[in-house]
């Protein structure tokens with residue numbers, strides 16, 4: 001399946017201080033995680049990695065080869081994975097515990113709650129293969145709820161990076177952050193658009209493109225689709241603001257408030273259930289501070305299914321075309 | 334209840350059917366272009382024995398309340414379940430070509446609500462035996478005769494959930510559970526004994542107060558005689574540790590954990606089918622007749638792009 005290409009560098013109002021570059025090859029965010037771990041491992045001897053029989057697909061294979069003494073194969077046992085992680089952290093290590101998001105944190109929420117979050121242990125929980133774009137494996141493997149379940153835990157921060165380079169930065173940032181962290185990403189290769197110079201900070205959202213009619217606030221790889229939507233809207237005379245929001249918790253309240261004050265409409269975009277995720281976080285915040293109508297794009301309280309990743313993204317309305325259609329409807333009202 | 338399809342009674346016919354199912358696995362995986370090869374091929378004999386001889390079931394009435402229950406706990410091996418169900422008459426064989434595609438009833442991991450005859454959704458590992466135990470407990474307390482069969486993989490016995498079920502079934506003396514371990518010694522990251530050692534599984538189940546039988550899970554004769562006897566299992570739940578060869582029947586897949594989660598490409602699919610044909614020719618069965626039915630599918634695989 002091919003999708004229409006837009007020259008995103010021609011978008012009006014692109015924020016120069018974001019140093020975006022649209023001429024890069026597609027890469028998987030999980031590779032950014034794996035590559036960053038090796039760098040981190042060299043710099044910090046306390047970085048450990050634990051894995052539950054998914055070494056290659058969670059991309060921790062390079063770390064395992066480089067630092068066999070700081071790599072732990074747990075087998076298919078996600079509850080043990082996170083609780084052993086809590087033990088490693090209790091004696092001063094910085095464990096990255098990774099699996100498919102459907103199983104970790106999917107299967108071991110209470111263990112994460114008590115042994116990691118309530119204990120305030122320095123464990124980094126990594127959920128790979130999140131979202132419907134997991135593809136043919138189907139609904140059982142397409143985690144859609146964990147942004148909500150992780151976000152609701154006190155002490156936990158939640159980061160959803162939007163491309164390969166940002167995933168590398170996010171991995172380093174959560175390692176530096178003292179305390180529990182959850183980071184999630186998908187399976188497929190997706191467009192890269194941030195660069196080394198693009199800022200990344202926990203708790204910060206980035207305005208990629210200025211606009212005034214509608215604010216598209218996205219998280220994860222779908223941020224690129226938000227940019228594509230802005231290109232489509234631009235052709236139709238609608239000026240959309242695009243915000244990249246990798247830090248779902250803590251939320252960048254200042255930037256969100258700015259967007260709500262400037263634009264008449266807010267649309268949140270995430271490859272997750274509409275309940276409790278990015279859309280939930282922004283809705284909660286705005287309803288208390290600056291009541292604004294928020295349209296949430298996400299999974300409308302249903303499960304995914306098997307299919308080709310691109311096909312599924314289209315089917316469930318996650319493409320730039322579909323986002324643009326919704327935005328246009330709102331702006332015409 | 335009576336089975337509304339032809340039960341296969343001769344070992345020769347059952348073996349032929351297992352190889353037809355292996356072909357269907359290869360063809361559906363090739364068409365899907367993703368999915369798991371090794372486990373399903375290794376389990377084809379077990380599924381054949383169950384669906385064509387042992388289970389009380391009716392493909393035309395998948396919800397018959399007196400049916401035996403079959404729980405596939407290691408859901409990623411569903412290509413073998415789908416191929417077996419299609420051959421048993423649950424749905425048309427051509428539907429196997431929709432595996433893992435958008436809108437298909439044959440989800441990448443089996444989904445209860447999608448396809449009649451699927452007893453439960455699986456894929457997330459380690460939960461099958463618990464559900465089997467739940468069903469078996471009701472049948473036991475209500476004194477009904479159904480048996481609950483469940484296949485669990487070896488890799489998934491890394492999961493705590495599985496062992497919670499093992500304790501529970503022993504406590505409740507659920508002798509109507511006939512569990513089968515697909516003991517193929519592989520999981521994703523390598524051989525089971527390297528990733529998370531399980532041996533001696535037999536001693537573990539004995540210590541957990543289960544009946545245990547070890548068999549060759551690729552030997553049809555042994556499968557049939559063991560499973561027949563298993564219907565009379567008493568006092569404790571039964572674990573049949575079935576040693577299988579992952580990738581069985583396809584020379585270049587046999588015993589190799591790297592085929593855990595990979596489908597064959599076009600050339601590999603052709604080579605796999607050749608391997609399976611060769612084997613059947615050697616057995617001089619009536620394979621030609623069975624394969625006539627598959628011809629259109631063979632053509633399709635030749636046509637499909639690499």
Ligand SMILES: Cc1ncc(C[n+]2csc(CCOP(=O)(O)OP(=O)(O)O)c2C)c(N)n1
Nearest residue numbers: 053372456457458486487488519520521593
């Ligand atoms: C709870 C859970 N964790 C992880 C996975 C990912 N996974 C799928 S298959 C598999 C290996 C299981 O080993 P086994 O079933 O013995 O594999 P096989 O013999 O079929 O190759 C893993 C880890 C999963 N499906 N469910």
Ligand SMILES: [Mg+2]
Nearest residue numbers: 487488517519
């Ligand atoms: Mg196995």
